[in-house]
Amino acid sequence: MNLKPHKTANAPYTLDRFDGFPDAAERKGDAHLCSLSKALEHPNVQLMTNTKVLRLNTNEAGDTVTEVVIEQNGETKTLTAELVVLSAGAINSAAVLLESKSEKFPNGLANSSDQVGRNYMFHQNSALVAIYTEPNPTKFGKTFGVNDFYHANKGYEYPLGHIQMLGKSDEHQIKADSPVPAPGFTFELMAKHAVDFWLTSEDLPDPENRVTVENGQIKISYTPNNQEGHGYLKEELIKALKASGKFDSFLFKGIYFSKGMDIASPAHQNGTTKMGTDPATSVVDTYCKAHDLNNLYIVDGGFFVSSGAVNPALTIIAMALRVGEYIKNNVLKS
Ligand SMILES: Cc1cc2nc3c(=O)[nH]c(=O)nc-3n(C[C@H](O)[C@H](O)[C@H](O)COP(=O)(O)OP(=O)(O)OC[C@H]3O[C@@H](n4cnc5c(N)ncnc54)[C@H](O)[C@@H]3O)c2cc1C
Missing domain, CATH: 3.50.50.60 (FAD/NAD(P)-binding domain)
Structure with missing residues (x-):
């Protein structure tokens, strides 16, 4: 079946984030927009x-x-x-x-x-949400990255990794990852002030970390490595945020949510x-x-x-x- 590239510039809705979502209005430079729709312009390409x-x-x-x-x-x-x-x-x-x-x-x-x-590798990845003293009205936040801690750092002999922004979190995500229960408006307020980071450290190749297929079911066996470096990377980020003086308000004293991505998150x-x-x-x-x-x-x-x-x-x-x-x-x- 041929799927014609569709032009939906007048799509009836506007996404407020792109991370993990397709955009029918075609404003996201994804595989569909940048390559698939172009490939399908050729008569000898069939999807x-x-x-x-x-x-x-x-x-x-x-x-x-x-x-x-x-x-x-x-x-x-x-x-x-x-x-x-x-x-x-x-x-x-x-x-x-x-x-x-x-x-x-x-x-x-x-x-x-x-x-x-x-x-099999998929990185040591963590999302870290820090609560800023001011509201953060950012919509498309993933435009900034830091490699200051990429290499061996602060006495640790191996590389720590990379820090970048993450798509803007909302109250539902913050509620899901909150270590303590709280009324809904608290999560809404926190989301309004949230600044979202994504931390990545290297995952090292280990022949025992592997994909197998058993009775038609894909199985992934994985033992994490390089977690120490990833921990130091997180520490460096929190230290830098604290030093800025902008993440320790009276209201939100030193709140940093962090969630490590486990075997159920094979994005990378x-x-x-x-x-x-x-x-x-x-x-x-x-x-x-x-x-x-x-x-x-x-x-x-x-x-x-x-x-x-x-x-x-x-x-x-x-x-x-x-x-x-x-x-x-x-x-x-x-
Ligand atoms: C939410 C999310 C956010 C991400 N953000 C970033 C980012 O910001 N930057 C970045 O660099 N990377 C990001 N990644 C990772 C990036 O998307 C992947 O690294 C990249 O798409 C992998 O490319 P690939 O060609 O290996 O596989 P894919 O892009 O996964 O392509 C594989 C294709 O094969 C199809 N397929 C699988 N099995 C079969 C089968 N048996 N028969 C037919 N078709 C099959 C799948 O449906 C899929 O279309 C993100 C991933 C996720 C999930």
Whole structure:
């Protein structure tokens, strides 16, 4: 089914935040607006909705993907292609590969290294809400970041990480994360004064932190690391806020809510099909081609070898553009 790009400049509502929400009025520079709608202008591009990739099949030699098995509106179909790019995100790409096991590949496709699904990372992330003495009327707050504590800092020998603003919180979010019960108007007042931060520290690759599939269910096994550095990062932010004298009012004396993002928050998922030059220890080569296959590219957060401590999307976008250019100039031409 073709989905035509829709122009809804006169959408009847205006979002008061973008974080995690699509904007039908198309004012948000998301994947739909910046790339999907542009791609769909080409007559040879088709978007299939309500469609899930179940598995990839190979030729008898096992070196070329020949079929993509999909489920569309409850019906199983098979597509064929000369070149396949798998971009289902770090968790789901790994799951598709693991589900593509066969007699020839009992551990899943592209997995001779046994690295598919391993080294799952999603950052040490925390939201920290500080209550400012003045009301904070900000709507689209995510335009400011601080890397002053990115590297080793204040006697701690490892990097701490990155601080940026978070989309503006409201009374419902503050109520949900409040350690103490209070009447609704208190949360409303706090939300009015809230300044919202997002803290990110590196998540280190650990082969035991991994995506597996058991009886068709995706399972994530994860033991956190680098939590000490993340704790110091939080301390540095709170110290700086206190030093400003603007976050310790009579009304809101030193109120800082902080919520760490756990395994249920896979927003920054990466690392499960790691890149490398050695097929024995990595899944894809430096152009995201699966070492084991001639015509399979895996281009999403999976290629990360380490996660750094900044948001992943720009790196994923840069790699997608780089690999696209490579395929256009080197693979499709040959
Ligand atoms: C609320 C939120 C806020 C974020 N904010 C930021 C930010 O400010 N900055 C930043 O850099 N990053 C941010 N991120 C992270 C960023 O969105 C991801 O890093 C990025 O989108 C990952 O790109 P990807 O190509 O790996 O996967 P995705 O963008 O997740 O794309 C994977 C696609 O594959 C589809 N798919 C999955 N499985 C299948 C299947 N079996 N068959 C068919 N299709 C499938 C999915 O539906 C999806 O469309 C945020 C994430 C969230 C959730």
